[in-house]
Amino acid sequence: MKKRIIPAVLSVVLLLAALMLVQAVLIPSRYDNREGHLLCGYYGVSDKHDVIFVGDCEIYEGIVPAVLYEKFGMTSYVRGSSQQTVWQSYHVLEETLAKDPDVKVVVFNVLALKYGKTPTESISRMTLEDMQWSASKLQAIRASMTEDESFLSYFMPILRYHDRWSELTAADLAHTFRKHEDITHQGYLMQTDIVPVDPADTRKPDMLINTVLPARSMEYLAKMQDLCAQYGAELVLVKAPTNSVKYYWYEEWDAQIADYAAANNLTYYNFIGMDAELGLDWSTDTYDAGLHLNVYGAEKWTLYLGNLLVTNHGVQDRRGDAALDALWAERIARYTQEKQQGVQTK
Amino acid sequence: MNFASFEFLCFLCLLTALYYLVPKRAQWVVLLLGSVVFYAFAGVTCCVFLLAVIVVSYLAVAIMGKRQRACAAWLDANKELPKEQRKAYKNKNKKGNLAIVCTGIVILGAALVYAKFVSGYFGFKVDANGLHLGKYALEIMGISYYTFIAIGYMLDVYREKAPVQKNFAKHALFVGFFPQLVMGPISKYSDVGEQYFTPHAFSGKNLYCGAIRIAWGFFKKLVVADAIAPAVGAIVAQQKGGVFFLLLCLFYSVRIYGDFTGGIDIVLGAAEMLGIRLPENFNRPFSSKSTAEYWRRWHITMGAWFTNYIFYPLSVTKSMQKLSKWSRAHLGTAIGKRLPVYITTIVTWLFTGLWHGIAWNFVVWAMLNCLVLLVSQELEPLYAKFRTKFPKLHASAPYQTFMIVRTFCLMALIRVLDCYMNVPLTFQKLFSVFTEFNWGSLFDGGLFTLGVSKTSFAVIGVGILAMWGVSQLGKDRPLREKLWEKPWLGSLAFAVVVFLVLVFGTYGLGYDASAFIYGGTFN
Known part of the structure; x- marks a missing residue:
């Protein structure tokens, strides 16, 4: 019996080791994708925050925590990722509040409410794989899985990425065991390019088919509200300023959210069309022709929203705390330096 | 539940563990329950078809078995009666059994034909809103395989070549043993039946x-x-x-x-x-040196089924024997000897083609295979002469390889009919x-x-x-x-x-x- 057990056990160990090694190579390192690792930076910070921003690209490219601290003494973090759905935002917020239970205000960008199901498997995986293992992550996976996905493939990513063997490059190998570098500024992803809105572009948004936002996303919005209430945090809904027919925020949806906010005693700020108040100039404040804000636009929106958070929601000024000031000074310096240098996006 | 899935592997591991943990006399019950669970994943309609095939074949086998036992008892009790009278009784009993087995085959055959070919025109589907009639082609997992297993068993019992399984649950396990439900092999009771019910120690x-x-x-x-x-x-x-x-x-x-x-x-x-x-279904088919050999090595159990239950029974029918006699008398021995064999072979291959699907490509595929086999058979004397005249060449590695390549190419050419349909x-x-x-x-x-x-x-x-x-x-x-x-x-x-x-x-x-x-x- 012994002569069979030892070889069997060793073969299994060898098989597992080989699979782990190959898996490490095959999992996309996303080293060339600036949006590849936006969530993981949070696990490395230990300070507390008064405000948490959750949402998708509009929030992680629109809100600058460094500016919020510099101007208002507000401690904040952006927990957003590409195409982050509302159920992903919910579970990301769940793990955030578990770690950071004294948060005063949670700001959620409502664009993702338009998705009733996970729009893109690969992008959804980018979010999920960037989360640390926890009960929240497991639930986020369950909520996000597309029809043909297997739950097991999140534990054994080789089942998902095995067919990448034929497209591996030397760069993939080089990045296999490299730790992901946090390129965000407290969750904010800086964009310094300027690609103005084309005034000659007369395209109209696609005709709205579903005038009502999906029930599933509204259900998760309600859960998010309950979660905030559980931690004594106030939920604030926002719609980031944009100027593009792509990812258009329709009036019908806006009205539905406004009604929902009123019915649930929530605050809802829609910044679309508030260019004058915000001081936005779509010829300089966007890096992709009005779809997202660049750093110049983001600073303007951040200042405006920061002012609202202080005035209407009583967020405290934490400046004067030596430890915090020192910590944020370092962050502000890094932010300022990168802004001055400009971001290499290509 | 699909074979090529993680779910199947988990299911198999659990079932195997349970199989060896329960008392040995209960192992077959685990197999039966496992088969039920496996097939339940295919849906209610599939289960209904499988159950119907099991019930019909069980009834046919049970009635035949009862009649066979009664016949044997009567013959035993009436040994003193004249031989003719005993034979007449036995024949009468056999005819009765033939009627039973034919009824069973007709019912199972009708179910198979309906599910595979007719339901696309006059089908049904069952959902939360009830029964819907219309052009709903049924997809009944493995129906050809388990129907053939059941028909084969009925015929074996009729021929008294297989014992009668009186226990309905055991009969159900023989027909519906889960691994063979999806793609065969088409097993015979005499080969596997008792294996399901005998205890198996962990190995x-x-x-x-x-x-x-x-x-x-x-x-x-x-x-x-x-x-x-x-x-x-x-x-x-x-x-x-x-x-x-x-x-x-x-x-x-x-x-x-x-x-x-x-x-x-x-x-x-x-x-x-x-x-x-x-039973094995393949034996290195691409190493075959002739078409006949290829078909003895490829989809073996299907070939054996058609040979046992179509070719042989057809060959010994009265009409075929009459045809043989007539053709020998009118067309000469050479043709007379061959004609019934040709007709039986063609009919058997036609059935084989139609089993794959009701489409011309399958018919042509079957007829081409049949043609190649019959021509090879006719040319056999020439091959024999060649082998005798050039024994060294025939036994040489290049010539053997040539035969393998030739058979592979021929079969590949005929097989490609599947692709274009x-x-x-x-x-x-x-x-x-x-x-x-x-x-x-x-x-x-x-x-x-x-x-x-x-x-x-x-x-x-x-x-x-x-x-x-x-x-x-x-x-x-x-x-x-x-x-x-x-x-x-x-x-x-x-x-x-x-x-x-x-x-x-x-x-x-x-x-x-x-x-x-x-x-x-x-x-």
Whole structure:
């Protein structure tokens, strides 16, 4: 019996080791994708925050925590990722509040409410794989899985990425065991390019088919509200300023959210069309022709929203705390330096 | 539940553990419950069909068995009666049994024909809103296989070649044993029946041999067959001719071999883990030196079924005997001897073709196979002369290889009718080999426009070599049994196969690994 057990056990160990090694190579390192690792930076910070921003690209490219601290003494973090759905935002917020239970205000960008199901498997995986293992992550996976996905493939990513063997490059190998570098500024992803809105572009948004936002996303919005209430945090809904027919925020949806906010005693700020108040100039404040804000636009929106958070929601000024000031000074310096240098996006 | 799925592997592991943990006398109950659970995943309609086949075949077998016992008792009690009277009684009893078995066959055959061919026009579906009638083609998993198993058993009982299983649950297990439900093999009660009900002690060897056979089945299916499938699909969809037709013959042969033998390896491996030896369905078919030999090595249980239950019974019918006599008298001995055999062979092949599907391509496929077999049979005296005159040449390795290649090419050409599902188009593409001179495409990158990359072709090539190597090493006895005797090599081989399947297998998002050719189209 012994002569069979030892070889069997060793073969299994060898098989597992080989699979782990190959898996490490095959999992996309996303080293060339600036949006590849936006969530993981949070696990490395230990300070507390008064405000948490959750949402998708509009929030992680629109809100600058460094500016919020510099101007208002507000401690904040952006927990957003590409195409982050509302159920992903919910579970990301769940793990955030578990770690950071004294948060005063949670700001959620409502664009993702338009998705009733996970729009893109690969992008959804980018979010999920960037989360640390926890009960929240497991639930986020369950909520996000597309029809043909297997739950097991999140534990054994080789089942998902095995067919990448034929497209591996030397760069993939080089990045296999490299730790992901946090390129965000407290969750904010800086964009310094300027690609103005084309005034000659007369395209109209696609005709709205579903005038009502999906029930599933509204259900998760309600859960998010309950979660905030559980931690004594106030939920604030926002719609980031944009100027593009792509990812258009329709009036019908806006009205539905406004009604929902009123019915649930929530605050809802829609910044679309508030260019004058915000001081936005779509010829300089966007890096992709009005779809997202660049750093110049983001600073303007951040200042405006920061002012609202202080005035209407009583967020405290934490400046004067030596430890915090020192910590944020370092962050502000890094932010300022990168802004001055400009971001290499290509 | 699909064989090529993680769910199936989990199910099999749990079932195997339970099978060896329960008291041995209850093992068959575990198999029955496992089969019920496995088939329940296919849906209510599938379960209803399987249950109907089990009930009808059980009733037929039980009634025949009762009549046979009564007949035997009567004969025993009336030994003093004249021989003619006893014979007359026996014949009467046999006729009664024939009526029963025919009724059973008609009912099961009607269910099979309805499910496969008629339901597309007059079908039904059941959902939350109730029963709906209309053109709902039914997809009844494995109906051909278990119906054939049941019909074969009824006929064996009628011929008194198999014992009557009086226990309904045991009968249900024989007809519905889960591994063979999807793609066969078509087993006979005399081969496997009692194995289900006899106790099986835990055997590390069975477990290892079964597991590595399953892993190897996955290798054939996922690393080779499914990897080359896009090239087959692309050549057919783009209607490429010339050299691509020849490539299609080759690729489709590789695909169907990997898919079908891989699937059967999973089936037989699963049964082996439970200590049950189902009949082999393949015996290195691509090593055959003649068409007749090929058909003795390819889809063996189907061939045996058609031979046992169509060819032989048809050969001995009164009308066929009359025809034989008439043709010998009117057409001479040479033709008279052959004519009934020809007719029976043609009818048997026609049934074989129609079993694959009601379509002209299957009919032509069957008739071409039949033609090649009959012509080979007629030319046999010439071959014999050749063998006698040139024994050394005939026994030489190059000539033996020539025969293997010739048989492979012939079968590959006929098999390609499956791909186009259109007889004129298939022949048009065949003739394009002589009219479209695009051999340059093999070297100018045209090969890599078929949806299979260079690296994938390389893996497929290595996979084919591995399949060939394993079949050569298992000529005298299965390689897995040899590996079991060498614990280090055996364990390592298992780990390597699993590793290759997980890394190079065609599965996951965007692939449909669950679909088997013989578990789908030809079920």
